[in-house]
Amino acid sequence: MVIVDEMSMVDAALMNALLKAIPVGVRLILVGDADQLPSVGAGDVLRDIISSNTLRVVRLDEIFRQAQSSMIVTNAHRINLGSAPLLDVPGSDFLFEDVASQDRILERILQVCTRPGEVLATSEPLLDVQVLAPMKKGVLGVYNINAKLQAALNPPAPHKKEHISGDSIFREGDRIMQMKNNYKVEWRRRLPNGTSEDGTGAFNGDLGTIHQIHETDRSLSVIFDDDRLAVFDYTHLDELELAYCISIHKSQGSEFPIVILPMFGAASPMMTRNLLYTAITRAKRQVVCIGRRDALMSMVSNNRTDRRYTALCYRLSELKELGV
Numbered sequence: 001m002v003i004v005d006e007m008s009m010v011d012a013a014l015m016n017a018l019l020k021a022i023p024v025g026v027r028l029i030l031v032g033d034a035d036q037l038p039s040v041g042a043g044d045v046l047r048d049i050i051s052s053n054t055l056r057v058v059r060l061d062e063i064f065r066q067a068q069s070s071m072i073v074t075n076a077h078r079i080n081l082g083s084a085p086l087l088d089v090p091g092s093d094f095l096f097e098d099v100a101s102q103d104r105i106l107e108r109i110l111q112v113c114t115r116p117g118e119v120l121a122t123s124e125p126l127l128d129v130q131v132l133a134p135m136k137k138g139v140l141g142v143y144n145i146n147a148k149l150q151a152a153l154n155p156p157a158p159h160k161k162e163h164i165s166g167d168s169i170f171r172e173g174d175r176i177m178q179m180k181n182n183y184k185v186e187w188r189r190r191l192p193n194g195t196s197e198d199g200t201g202a203f204n205g206d207l208g209t210i211h212q213i214h215e216t217d218r219s220l221s222v223i224f225d226d227d228r229l230a231v232f233d234y235t236h237l238d239e240l241e242l243a244y245c246i247s248i249h250k251s252q253g254s255e256f257p258i259v260i261l262p263m264f265g266a267a268s269p270m271m272t273r274n275l276l277y278t279a280i281t282r283a284k285r286q287v288v289c290i291g292r293r294d295a296l297m298s299m300v301s302n303n304r305t306d307r308r309y310t311a312l313c314y315r316l317s318e319l320k321e322l323g324v
Contacts, residue, residue: 007032011041263291
């Protein structure tokens with residue numbers, strides 16, 4: 001049996017390679033949410049399979065990430081249906097702060113993250129809070145928010161070593177993300193029984209914290225969130241990026257205790273309902289939206305999805321009619 005999770009992220013080429021690698025007779029189970037963002041690569045495999053009505057589809061409607069009474073769950077369903085989310089429910093785990101300008105939104109994000117007890121349901125913002133941004137550039141883009149949060153949450157200090165790599169400053173204590181698969185990097189993880197295990201590989205989307213910077217060896221060590229300790233030579237630092245803020249696309253497949261979302265009025269076809277749905281469903285404990293109410297409602301109303309002209313749905317239906 002082979003089980004594929006986060007199937008909406010699988011493109012046509014990867015699915016083709018998977019099917020070629022699986023022996024005839026092996027059961028294949030695909031798990032995913034077709035309402036999230038489609039794959040970066042070509043195709044819309046999961047949606048096409050479901051739409052073809054050729055394979056058995058089971059819909060899971062019991063929520064385990066949050067309580068059934070959670071406003072995160074309620075608003076995720078409402079957004080998915082194109083209805084306005086409920087934003088003013090007292091004591092809710094879905095908070096909305098109405099802030100007008102992009103500069104003020106950024107300022108408020110910094111305030112919320114540096115004063116966690118006031119709004120956030122945590123005293124450990126570095127570990128529990130993930131800011132998700134729709135865009136990479138601009139005042140409220142990933143790059144700028146990362147620079148501001150790094151300065152606020154992990155400022156320079158005499159005891160912290162740092163290293164400049166390209167346009168990035170990496171500092172001991174920084175949150176980082178692995179941006180591409182590296183099958184060769186070695187890691188070690190200490191186990192609860194006092195022993196350790198060794199392995200290789202750091203993969204696209206892995207999150208961690210810079211543990212030490214080794215100037216003599218020209219390397220830095222990262223403790224990933226699953227406790228793997230890996231050492232990266234300076235020549236491989238292009239694989240790492242700061243991760244106080246990450247893009248919503250990069251967050252797909254992950255979950256975080258608390259998610260903060262900047263909401264601003266960027267007129268873009270990219271600001272879609274499924275982007276918003278993907279973002280808020282990353283949160284387990286709390287969602288905090290900061291920005292313009294009209295920007296939020298514009299995303300809810302924008303059900304535009306990139307039309308992907310594939311023949312997969314048609315071909316599957318055709319094969320079923322032929323009895324194949």
